[in-house]
Amino acid sequence: MTDEQSAAAADADRASAAGVRRAERARQAAVFDTIGGRYQEVFPARAGQLACGDWLLAELPPGARVLDVGCGAGEPTARQLATGGLRVTGVDLAEGMLAQARAAVPAASFHRLDVLDLGLESAGTRWGAPELGPDGQGSLDAAAAFFSLLMLPRAEIAETLGRLRGLLRPGGLLALGMVEADLDDAPLPFLEQEIRVSGYLREELTALLEGAGFAVEAVDSQSYAPAGSAQPPETQLYLRCRRTD
Numbered sequence: 111m112t113d114e115q116s117a118a119a120a121d122a123d124r125a126s127a128a129g130v131r132r133a134e135r136a137r138q139a140a141v142f143d144t145i146g147g148r149y150q151e152v153f154p155a156r157a158g159q160l161a162c163g164d165w166l167l168a169e170l171p172p173g174a175r176v177l178d179v180g181c182g183a184g185e186p187t188a189r190q191l192a193t194g195g196l197r198v199t200g201v202d203l204a205e206g207m208l209a210q211a212r213a214a215v216p217a218a219s220f221h222r223l224d225v226l227d228l229g230l231e232s233a234g235t236r237w238g239a240p241e242l243g244p245d246g247q248g249s250l251d252a253a254a255a256f257f258s259l260l261m262l263p264r265a266e267i268a269e270t271l272g273r274l275r276g277l278l279r280p281g282g283l284l285a286l287g288m289v290e291a292d293l294d295d296a297p298l299p300f301l302e303q304e305i306r307v308s309g310y311l312r313e314e315l316t317a318l319l320e321g322a323g324f325a326v327e328a329v330d331s332q333s334y335a336p337a338g339s340a341q342p343p344e345t346q347l348y349l350r351c352r353r354t355d
Contacts (some may be wrong), residue, residue: 111116115157118350119337120224120346130261131226131266132224132226135203135224135226135261135262135307136203136323137204138261138305138306139202139203139204140203140204144204144338144350145299145329156186156332156334157222158278158287158331158332158348159186159256159287159329159331159348160186160190160287160353161234161287162254162256162287162348162350163186163187163190163194163254165215165283165285165350166196166252166254166285166301167195167196167285169193169252169283170196170251170252172180172195172196172282173195173196173197174196174197174200174248174251174252175196175197175250175251175252175287176191176196176197176198176199176250176251176252176253176254177198177199177201177242177250177252177253177254177274178191178198178200178201178218178253178254178278179199179201179204179228179258179259179274180193180202180225180255180256180257180258180259180261181200181201181207181208181220182203182204182207182209182210182211182258183207183214183280184200184210184211184212184214184215184218184220185214187213187254188211188214188215188218189214189215189218189222190202191235191254192215192217192218193217194355196252196327197220198215198217198218198219198221199218199220199242200215200220200221200227200237201220201222201223201225201227201242202220202222202223202258202314203224204224205222205326206316208222214279217318219253220241221237221238221242222237222282223237223239223242224237225258225259225262225270226262226266226269226270227242227243227349228243228270228274228277228337228354229242229243229244229246229247229273229274229276229277229310230240230243230244230273231243231244231245242277243323245306247276247277247280248276248277248278249277249279250277250278250279250282251274251278251279251283252278252282252283252284252285252286253274253277253278253282253283253284253288254284254285254286255284255286256285256286256287257286257287257288257289257346259271259275259286259288260289260307260308260309261305261306261307261308262295263294263306263308264294264295264307264308264310264343267270267308267318268318268321268322270320271324272322272323273318275322275323275324276354277303278353279353280353280355281353281355282347282352282353283350283351283352283353284319284324284350284351284352284353285348285350286319286347286348286349287343287346287347287348287349288307288309288310288315288346288347288349289307289309289344289346290310290311290312290331290344290345290346291307291309291310291311291345291348292306292309292310292311292345293309294308295307295308296308312331312347314331315347315349316329316349319349323352323353323354324349324351324352324353325351325352325353325354326349326350327350327351327352328349328350329347329348329349329350330347330348330349331345331346331347331348332345332346333345333346334346334350
């Protein structure tokens with residue numbers, strides 16, 4: 111096989127793998143559309159998530175631009191931040207959840223978008239949101255990602271954090287929510303469905319963020335048991351981070 115043939119084969123393998131990953135994310139989005147309003151019943155507003163929202167509101171001036179990554183139905187974060195006077199853009203891949211978000215938080219804007227397209231040309235070409243691609247580098251004052259990045263394999267979490275950093279202005283803020291667990295793309299039951307999730311232990315997650323160009327200013331943890339569910343309690347981590355230069 112020539113070098114050109116080897117390169118072409120490698121490109122084909124990468125494209126095939128990317129297609130498989132994209133299909134898996136679409137499947138997981140469909141799971142959340144199936145769950146629908148039940149998600150808010152089982153996972154009502156979390157104190158740690160609201161506290162991170164309060165931090166963003168205290169740190170940012172009115173009208174600051176905030177991206178809610180994996181916004182779901184817009185509760186509580188998009189509503190909290192928009193009500194507080196920030197300009198909120200929410201992105202999610204689950205169209206049914208986005209419909210709920212648009213109805214619940216009309217003051218915010220929402221896009222259907224795969225988080226792995228953030229910061230890339232495909233944010234515009236595939237999803238019609240060029241402001242979240244290369245044209246939007248350094249344009250955001252803050253981003254929030256509560257329990258959305260854990261739906262990705264660890265390698266993709268690291269990539270996404272790097273692209274989120276690029277979209278933030280110098281000194282921009284990141285509020286992150288994750289479940290503390292030593293998992294990488296593991297299948298788990300979730301409200302009678304199956305999803306794939308990743309997690310980190312606290313020290314690993316802090317190191318990952320620092321390596322991606324963030325200073326971790328605070329880490330809070332809470333034990334959380336989903337309401338009315340047989341799922342065991344989980345340890346949730348809430349991190350307040352700032353882009354370093």
